[in-house]
Amino acid sequence: MKKILLGILAVGTLALAGCNAATLDKGSEATDKVAEKKPEELVVGVSISTLNNPFFVSVKDGITTLADENSTKTIVSDAQNDSSKQSNDVDDLIQQNVDVLLINPVDSSAIQPAVEAANQANIPVIALDRSSDGGDVLTLVASDNVVGGEMAANYMVEQLGEKAKVVQLEGIPGASATRERGEGFENIAKDKLDVVDSQSADFDRAKGLTVMENILQSNADIKAVFAQNDEMALGALEALKAAGKSDVIVMGFDGNDDALKSVKAGELTGTIAQQPTEMGKLALQAAYDYFSGKDVEKAIDSPLELVLNK
Template structure:
């Protein structure tokens, strides 16, 4: 009898060791990918946005809400205000409220990891928006191809100014995946063709974009162009350039928010690598619907990009 019990226990341990980690809310590792199906109107979706001071992320939120209203889905939305600690606390609150799924737009891709892991422990699936997490299990990332977008910006400057033009780059929040990827793409596209004379962080913020640009101009008064890793920094840079009477300097942004598109139309912002944030929000929520209907969800869902210029 003891031998039988020992054999059964060994089999149990073997099965446990072979079962992969899943986002399933059941404990049955033999049904990896299975989920208790729910209709959209039965779901409670927790949403953590990095900041609602940025029009881009307001549009992401609006896209989520538009599709949620159409399908009578309850959403609980929190604004991290670009504070990683606040975002972690917000996500803890959403986990305590037992939401069915989390849509997370991280402030910082590294700092968000413990919050993602906490959601994993609670068996709450996670979809990342625009920026990834450096760790934990994320079911899907809904984002534009940031590397490609950075390359598009570099190519536009080469076509417009020719090679060897002097360029300044305004970087986003250090640690954000979008910052790394847009910078990687831009520097790859610019290599041996453009001279990047300075590259500094302005935290994806318009006011900081203005201040950082003012400081850069003091050391580099003869630049030809600015690549800002988002439109908010680009619009701030334009104000600094105007104040310094540098109206011949080309500025290209990234995102395609409403203020940027208007600025392009007015002839202030030269161009922007435009994402579609409203569509991005809808794609993320649709991925949640697909998951709870038993469909396979891609690990990476691409949101389209286009270059917008006058």
């Protein structure tokens, strides 16, 4: 009799375990299903690395323009190129129960805990221009930075021939755009150009000027400068002007308004032009697609164009 009771208990336990397993499976399926929302029902949190850079102002404008057209509420924060501030900003947006986060990271590594916090709060994250080194990002909306770096180096080889002396101004250490644009440039430059110096100027115009001044003290015979963004390129251009060097090729990256005006005026040689306003719109559209139940690609390309003053 005792054996029979034990057998009944064992079967009952297995049945209960089976029921629990089925319940958990259903729960996970339900969690995976998106609660659909219309654009006018969404609250979108936006964290921009800095609004002191015209490129990212245009990214923000792309987001808010499309949001206004669809009656979507946006909450925009400016990290002021401070990764700690950005983490706090994202935490604040999470506390405000936004439906989705659009993040343009200051630093791809430093933003990881904030992305993971959003994941735990079941808030989807869309990255713009730069990705996160960890956490779950719904999609990255960006230009192909590696290809852009290669475009700049190839142009220099075409204009100057092989083994010309060139320098590179790098962006913020740790930013994915810094790594990728540098990777693309080096893909070509390591074999076909003579890169005599490569220093960080943090994507900043004033720092670009200062770093370029310092480089010229020991490398006055350079033939070209690749700056990983337009702000640094414009700063480098000022340093070269002050040194009386008007024949040095200066290539930027982004295609912001100041750079395009400089290219048109025949000063800046060129820029690898992104379309920041379109990038912002693509990011918000990805959010709309997600909340309408559509599949969203893990990477969304924003187009690039080589713009020259010739």
